[in-house]
Amino acid sequence: MKKFSYLLMLMMALTACNDDSKNADLADNLEKVEKAPALIKEYGFTLNGYDVVRDTIRSGDSFGIILGSHGVDPAKIFQIVEKVKDTFNPRKIVIGKPYVILKEKDSLNSPKVFIYENDRINYTVVDLRDSISVYTAKKPVTIVKREVAGVINSSLSETIEEEGLNYLLAHQMNNIYQWSIDFFRLQKGDRFKLVYKERYIDDTIYAGIENIEAAVFYHQDKPYYAFNFLADSTAGKYDYYDEKARPLQSFFLKAPVDYFRISSRFSPRRFHPVQKRWKAHKGTDYAAGYGTPIKTTANGVVIASSYTAGNGNYVKVKHNGTYTTQYLHMSKRAVKTGQRVKQGEVIGYVGSTGLATGPHVCYRFWVNGVQVDPFRQNLPSAEPLEEKYVPSYFAAIEPLKEELEKIPFEEIEI
Structure with missing residues (x-):
């Protein structure tokens, strides 16, 4: 009996040693796995x-x-x-x-x-x-949808900054509403709501705005809606339309440059800063930094891309049988005579060539061969949405309009 007990104790001891050895090996293996570098x-x-x-x-x-x-x-x-x-x-x-x-x-x-x-x-x-x-x-890109609202206290850009939003939103909103809202004349209490998408690289690195899907801007208590819609599936072209399927875009852009100030308007009598005499100024001067891209304000054909002592580097575009535009004092031209251009296409860059005292583009506008002030013209709208797309447009914007309605405003004292 004593011998049997001894043998049993010996077997238990050997088994315990075996288990300890296995546990030690397992721990070593786990440690090796933990120390293995992560794949980058x-x-x-x-x-x-x-x-x-x-x-x-x-x-x-x-x-x-x-x-x-x-x-x-x-x-x-x-x-x-x-x-x-x-x-x-x-x-x-x-x-x-x-x-x-x-x-x-x-x-x-x-x-x-x-x-x-x-x-x-x-x-x-x-x-x-x-x-x-x-x-x-x-790089792998993730699209994130966002809903925001803002109330104007001073300017659109300052409101965007106060809300902690990307400054490019102000630029995109200006592009969308440039034909219907003058953002230089906003009033305190004007407000907006946006549904838009942002891009993120690898889910973490911000990579800009994908697009604004829907917006409503209350200016002087009047709502201005904008919905992004695929108007031409063949060309993959999206445009913005209002709540009644009317295009927001005009036949002409409001200005040939972004981020500008009007330094001189169309006038029958203006004192010329270089020639030092009174004469007609049959154009609108947009002051902007050297090298700012100049865009053609409508589709057309370049009928002149040249240089003269007075105009400096200039481009002239014929849009149809009625309208022609010209862009003066460029630092550099980006198109050639005979070239077809689309609205918003860069045709040159702001400079001060010719008779100019500083960097700007002088924008000239002709109607039936007569130079006129574009701000006093009743300019045509862009092409309307094709009738066959109207039912699908209303179906697409209905949930977006409801989404906009549910976004709350943060009230401020006016």
Whole structure:
């Protein structure tokens, strides 16, 4: 009996040792798993397998200089440039743009991938691993819907800032309502509601506004609705319409530049600041910073893109048999004679060439061959929504209108 008890105790001891050994092995394995580095994936690559170099394009940099500084010989660089230039033009890399180089983790440490960020979402990959190839791609983007309201206390931009919203909302609202609301004449107590979408890269990095889906702006207690609707499915063209399916857009833009002030209006008699004499000023001067893009105010054909001593660099656009516009004193022209242009297309940049004392664009307007003040014209609206789309438009905006109604205002003392 004593022998049996001894044997039983011995077996129990051995089993306990065995369990301790297994537990120790399990703990070691768990520790190894915990210490394993997390996989870092970006641009479609697992970065753990490379030495990663992140930098930005600097003044004096070129594609060749950057690769050369990382050990790529000139003959190889020439071969790469010739292979990729039709998709990625190395001469057009922009100062300040980020780039990433993935290098082999070996003694040579040679570059295997060059990634150039075209913007915050789009990037170009030059793959040097097997054969040279190039392609463009996008970072994963999440769309987030937001609802906001604001009450004007001083200006639209200040209200946007006070609400903690992106300043680009003010710019987009101005674009939507530029034909119906003068944002320079807003009144205290005017208010707005918006339903819009924002973009986020990898769910965390803010990447701007996708679009404003619906808006209502109460100006002098009158509601101005705007709904974004796919008016042309073939061209993928969206436009804004009001609650009665009427287009918000006019045949003409309100101004040829964004972020401006009117420094001189159309006048039969004005003292010319350069010629120092009284004469008619048959245009409207929009003061803006050097290099500000100038946009054609309506669709048309460029009938002149030239230079004269008085006009400086100028562009003239014929829109139809009735209307023609002209844009003077450009620092640089961006279109050629005979070119077709669409409303809002950049045709040049603000400057002070010709008879000008400072950076501005002189905007001239003709009706049936006679120069007139565009602010005094009853200008036509844009093309109406096709009748066949009207029922689907009303069906689409009904839930958006209800959504706008439910957004509360934060009341302020007026």
